[in-house]
Amino acid sequence: MSGADCILDVDHLSMRFGGIVAVNDLSFAAERRKITALIGPNGAGKTTVFNCITGFYKPTSGSLRLTHEDNRAIQLERLNDFRISKQAKVARTFQNIRLFPGMTALENLMVAQHNALMRASGLTFLGLIGAPSWRAAEKRAIDQATLWLDRIGLVDRADDAAGNLPYGDQRRLEIARAMCTEPALLCLDEPAAGLNARESAALSALLLAIRADYGTSILLIEHDMSVVMEISDHVVVMDYGLKIAQGSPRQIRDDPKVIAAYLGVEDDEVGATEAELGL
Amino acid sequence: MTATTSKPTPSPRAAVTAFILKKAAISALVALVLFSLMIGIRTEAGPTGQLIYWTRFPELAGMVATVFFGSIAVELLRRWWGPVESIRIIPPRLTRALALARRAIAPLLLIFTFLVPVIFYDQRYILDLGILVLTYVMLGWGLNVVVGLAGLLDLGYVAFYAVGAYSYALLATHFGLSFWICLPLAGILASLWGVMLGFPVLRLRGDYLAIVTLAFGEIIRLVITNWQDLTGGPNGISGIPRPSLFGIPLTPGEDGLAARLGIEFSPTQRVVFLFYLILALALLTNWVTIRLRRLPIGRAWEALREDEVACRALGINITTTKLTAFATGAMFGGFAGAFFATRQGFISPESFTFQESALVLAIVVLGGMGSQLGVALAALAMIGGFELFRGFDQYRMLVFGIAMVLLMIWRPRGLIGHRAPTVFLKRSEAISSDLVKEGAG
Numbered sequence: 001m002s003g004a005d006c007i008l009d010v011d012h013l014s015m016r017f018g019g020i021v022a023v024n025d026l027s028f029a030a031e032r033r034k035i036t037a038l039i040g041p042n043g044a045g046k047t048t049v050f051n052c053i054t055g056f057y058k059p060t061s062g063s064l065r066l067t068h069e070d071n072r073a074i075q076l077e078r079l080n081d082f083r084i085s086k087q088a089k090v091a092r093t094f095q096n097i098r099l100f101p102g103m104t105a106l107e108n109l110m111v112a113q114h115n116a117l118m119r120a121s122g123l124t125f126l127g128l129i130g131a132p133s134w135r136a137a138e139k140r141a142i143d144q145a146t147l148w149l150d151r152i153g154l155v156d157r158a159d160d161a162a163g164n165l166p167y168g169d170q171r172r173l174e175i176a177r178a179m180c181t182e183p184a185l186l187c188l189d190e191p192a193a194g195l196n197a198r199e200s201a202a203l204s205a206l207l208l209a210i211r212a213d214y215g216t217s218i219l220l221i222e223h224d225m226s227v228v229m230e231i232s233d234h235v236v237v238m239d240y241g242l243k244i245a246q247g248s249p250r251q252i253r254d255d256p257k258v259i260a261a262y263l264g265v266e267d268d269e270v271g272a273t274e275a276e277l278g279l
Numbered sequence: 280m281t282a283t284t285s286k287p288t289p290s291p292r293a294a295v296t297a298f299i300l301k302k303a304a305i306s307a308l309v310a311l312v313l314f315s316l317m318i319g320i321r322t323e324a325g326p327t328g329q330l331i332y333w334t335r336f337p338e339l340a341g342m343v344a345t346v347f348f349g350s351i352a353v354e355l356l357r358r359w360w361g362p363v364e365s366i367r368i369i370p371p372r373l374t375r376a377l378a379l380a381r382r383a384i385a386p387l388l389l390i391f392t393f394l395v396p397v398i399f400y401d402q403r404y405i406l407d408l409g410i411l412v413l414t415y416v417m418l419g420w421g422l423n424v425v426v427g428l429a430g431l432l433d434l435g436y437v438a439f440y441a442v443g444a445y446s447y448a449l450l451a452t453h454f455g456l457s458f459w460i461c462l463p464l465a466g467i468l469a470s471l472w473g474v475m476l477g478f479p480v481l482r483l484r485g486d487y488l489a490i491v492t493l494a495f496g497e498i499i500r501l502v503i504t505n506w507q508d509l510t511g512g513p514n515g516i517s518g519i520p521r522p523s524l525f526g527i528p529l530t531p532g533e534d535g536l537a538a539r540l541g542i543e544f545s546p547t548q549r550v551v552f553l554f555y556l557i558l559a560l561a562l563l564t565n566w567v568t569i570r571l572r573r574l575p576i577g578r579a580w581e582a583l584r585e586d587e588v589a590c591r592a593l594g595i596n597i598t599t600t601k602l603t604a605f606a607t608g609a610m611f612g613g614f615a616g617a618f619f620a621t622r623q624g625f626i627s628p629e630s631f632t633f634q635e636s637a638l639v640l641a642i643v644v645l646g647g648m649g650s651q652l653g654v655a656l657a658a659l660a661m662i663g664g665f666e667l668f669r670g671f672d673q674y675r676m677l678v679f680g681i682a683m684v685l686l687m688i689w690r691p692r693g694l695i696g697h698r699a700p701t702v703f704l705k706r707s708e709a710i711s712s713d714l715v716k717e718g719a720g
Contacts, residue, residue, distance in 0.1 A: 055586075101716065102716055115594050115595075121575055127574040128570055158704040159705055
């Protein structure tokens with residue numbers, strides 16, 4: 001779209017469920033190594049956009065182009081299911097945490113390295129006979145998982161069941177698990193939901209560190225404005241499936257349309273605002 | 280205001296009593312409806328073909344009373360006894376001793392199993408029973424891959440057992456192939472059928488999956504029954520060659536093992552050989568399963584059981600993961616089937632009814648889904664215990680049923696209800712079954 005280095009181009013994306021238009025002709029771009037936030041009131045269609053990007057929904061129309069650093073472009077709407085993560089290197093977390101509760105924190109991070117380990121284990125056969133190359137690969141995978149547990153401060157609880165961890169730890173573990181797939185684009189669906197102020201601050205620091213250390217581009221849905229305003233480079237605002245504004249956090253904060261979408265407008269201004277929004 | 284607050288609230292004890300009585304009354308009502316026709320009225324055809332009936336109300340009343348008081352007893356037991364997880368009053372020292380004992384069970388059991396043919400050499404009955412138990416241990420371990428690890432409810436496991444048995448029987452009788460060549464072939468053929476079952480059921484979950492697998496098991500049995508030219512239909516296949524010790528037959532003849540070793544021939548030698556054969560096959564199943572659990576494919580199976588959506592988001596191919604689970608489980612079923620055929624020397628579709636599937640599934644569920652030791656113990660209890668009750672004669676099923684009900688009240692998640700992690704940093708700690716999902720198919 002623009003001249004900047006974009007990792008994700010969302011172009012005229014629409015998603016309909018029967019008669020309901022959840023996303024209506026949405027276009028925006030996420031820049032590489034930047035944090036892009038997607039905000040909007042409840043029911044604006046943010047999670048639907050996420051589900052389209054991560055292959056859980058097939059968009060009704062529009063294109064989603066992911067460009068890797070080597071200029072390899074992938075049309076996400078043509079990939080399905082697990083290939084989005086495996087080939088396009090897009091990882092995601094969920095609004096309601098989806099860890100593997102009966103597996104330990106370490107095991108959760110090992111499962112995330114499935115595709116790399118599957119290759120290393122010679123599609124299981126080398127692993128079954130305990131080949132040295134497999135053992136080395138497994139050790140590397142454990143080291144990688146330990147590194148992430150250390151980053152999120154959970155190394156002491158590595159052997160505890162994920163379902164037994166406190167809520168905030170589960171949120172961070174889910175992000176670490178997504179990062180263990182070595183994604184180019186990390187999509188986080190409300191990572192700060194249910195966190196207290198201190199945990200939110202720690203989350204902001206973690207996301208900034210991920211971007212700085214790994215150069216991962218981050219796309220973020222968030223309601224916690226302190227997190228959004230602090231860490232995002234670019235903000236896209238949605239309401240009723242439409243994009244109503246985009247820009248830097250500062251621009252968004254002062255945008256009358258955004259304020260109207262979140263807070264509503266005076267009764268005598270309704271007509272004028274609706275006309276302005278094209279409703 | 281003050282008057283309303285003093286309103287007496289029912290004590291928890293009264294509430295519990297009311298709940299138990301209500302539950303018992305409902306159970307008794309259901310029993311009354313069911314038994315009023317089954318027991319309350321007895322009908323017979325008279326000498327001229329007319330209908331004669333008479334009522335048996337005392338028996339009916341007795342039955343309903345039994346259900347009423349039985350329901351109260353079960354509910355009280357559940358409250359006092361409770362699932363083991365809820366009991367926290369056991370002193371830590373005792374818990375540690377129990378944990379140690381639990382760790383010692385598996386090696387002790389293995390050593391004992393190795394010694395069974397030595398100890399009971401003269402008791403053919405015990406040896407045969409041991410072979411039967413080990414066959415079910417192996418089947419249980421095989422099904423455990425599908426049900427316990429991948430969380431896919433499979434009610435048609437006997438189909439793979441049948442495919443393995445018929446593969447060996449047909450290959451051996453038609454082409455004269457030896458057992459040791461047919462064994463891997465039977466496993467491969469069974470796993471091919473596992474993949475064939477897997478494809479249509481990939482999108483199904485839970486109950487729907489169970490129904491389709493159940494139908495698959497029946498289809499295989501019906502095809503075997505009706506394809507007379509190939510399988511001999513209901514007459515089965517007889518004269519299936521017995522296994523040899525790497526080419527040396529276990530027969531009284533000149534070239535038999537006994538003659539070569541210069542010892543006297545005894546039919547027990549073959550039974551002992553079969554015992555160690557099935558033990559080796561079962562241990563192979565166990566070893567492979569334990570290895571697979573620690574490999575990415577095994578972790579993917581367990582992750583699939585925990586959360587399929589999260590698996591997809593992590594780039595795990597659900598299709599191949601499910602198919603490999605079906606294929607691996609089926610392969611072990613095929614091995615067991617080949618062993619069954621060579622042991623019996625005769626197979627017919629009667630050996631592969633739904634009852635077998637149900638029995639193996641019961642072993643897996645009773646053992647604690649996913650636990651290798653639990654499955655072995657459950658197979659011992661189900662098959663060995665069933666034989667033990669033979670003395671009870673006609674009450675055998677009743678005793679067995681009561682034992683099952685009590686066990687499920689006491690340990691709702693099976694004998695071994697914990698999950699052992701596949702990898703650990705510092706210490707491996709068992710994960711409570713409360714957290715482990717059963718899988719939605």
